[in-house]
Amino acid sequence: MLSEFRGGSKRACSRLMSVVENEPDAATAILDELYPLMGRAFRIGITGPPGAGKSTLVEKLGRECRNRGRTVGIVAVDPTSPFSGGALLGDRVRMPSLFTDPGVFIRSMATRGGVGGLAARTKEVCDVLDAFGRDCIIIETVGVGQVELDIAGAAHSTVVVLVPESGDGIQTMKAGLMEIGDLFCVNKSDRDGADRLVMEIETMVEMKARTNGWVPPVVKTVATTGLGVSALLDRLDAHKTHLEASGAMIERKRESTRSEIVELTEEWLRRDVWRRPDVTDRLADLVQQVLDGDTTPYRAAEAILKDVLAAS
Ligand SMILES: Nc1nc2c(ncn2[C@@H]2O[C@H](COP(=O)(O)OP(=O)(O)OP(=O)(O)O)[C@@H](O)[C@H]2O)c(=O)[nH]1
Ligand SMILES: [Mg+2]
Structure with missing residues (x-):
């Protein structure tokens, strides 16, 4: 598909757009491949x-x-x-x-x-x-x-x-x-x-x-x-x-590159964190602790963040 795309096929272009719109993981691989272009x-x-x-x-x-x-x-x-x-x-x-x-x-x-x-x-x-x-x-x-x-x-x-x-x-x-x-x-x-x-x-x-x-x-x-x-x-x-x-063009490019990286990092962090069973277990545990009056949601979120950063 990519080689058809590079060859100027509108059909391939259209297909790749659909993937980019609908399949986040495949989209990343495609956009990464296309970035130099x-x-x-x-x-x-x-x-x-x-x-x-x-x-x-x-x-x-x-x-x-x-x-x-x-x-x-x-x-x-x-x-x-x-x-x-x-x-x-x-x-x-x-x-x-x-x-x-x-x-x-x-x-x-x-x-x-x-x-x-x-x-x-x-x-x-x-x-x-x-x-x-x-x-x-x-x-x-x-x-x-x-x-x-x-x-x-x-x-x-x-x-x-x-x-x-x-x-x-x-x-x-x-x-x-x-x-x-x-x-x-x-x-x-x-x-x-x-x-x-x-x-x-x-x-x-x-x-x-x-x-x-x-x-x-x-x-x-x-x-x-x-x-x-x-x-x-x-x-x-x-x-x-x-x-x-x-110089506004280059400045804009710098700014949009920066925000793109920040947004992707946040998106993937969010996705990856809640996929981890150790984190979801800890979450359940902390919820109970809050209900029992042993901690607060603020301390709990802090604790999860600490765990995640320590583990990576
Ligand atoms: N008289 C006149 N009519 C126009 C002009 N430009 C567009 N129209 C008419 O205005 C109507 C709306 O045009 P569109 O191009 O669909 O407007 P649009 O802003 O894309 O509309 P949406 O996408 O639905 O928001 C159509 O009937 C056009 O023919 C113009 O310069 N003069
Ligand atoms: Mg319109």
Whole structure:
């Protein structure tokens, strides 16, 4: 499977993604094998309220990347879908011009009831696409609640898509959505109120003038016709250049590597500790001691931790 993957087989890519999503132990072995191939792709997050035109925009952006000779991976995270694993009918309908292009790989993921709009293994699925050699990876997700932070963590550049009919403009938007935008896209700008929304966003990003020297640009688009999409990709390229030139890219890499190691260590510690019979026996014993009034849960946890660290 890995050699087919290396040979560019989309089928193998899709299979490996399923393993990465569903089989934690096998996933580790695969990702470990693929790691040297990762790190080339530019990851773009597209988020915004439901129905803002994100999928339509992603298709046009994907096409624009293709026009510029870049290969594309698309990860569509669907919070409502109970399905996972490959091509949903929805994407065929939403992204028809991309579906048959060998330079495009589209993957749909369900969120599985996670808090954010990002599925649990989105980052790993993007890692597989990265190793597959895609130049750009575009991640679409609905921006509701906690998701903002998740997508900002998974992408190099986050585009927040808003529409004129967002009610009383950005005041009504969740503050979190405004925080994470490296770029803002006023989509459906064929409708009334687009210019006003652009001005509102510009005022807002100026007030929050970023410490990192990047002022998020605001781009008007009409995703249905593709108007403004080329300008959007130009701004994304500029952001990438900025990240590289300012050292932010390498800093980000250091930080995400660090948190990845920490998270894996915690996950595996948790898994391994409760697999050990000596630890579970000790736990049962300590529970009884707490009930008997001989110790407290705090002392008990401390004791278990001591045992575990001493034994390893
Ligand atoms: N007038 C107008 N309609 C648009 C534009 N972009 C998208 N739409 C329409 O808006 C509707 C929603 O578009 P989608 O691309 O599915 O929006 P989405 O943000 O992906 O929606 P969810 O994934 O369900 O949150 C569709 O009917 C699109 O045709 C635009 O620029 N102008
Ligand atoms: Mg969509």
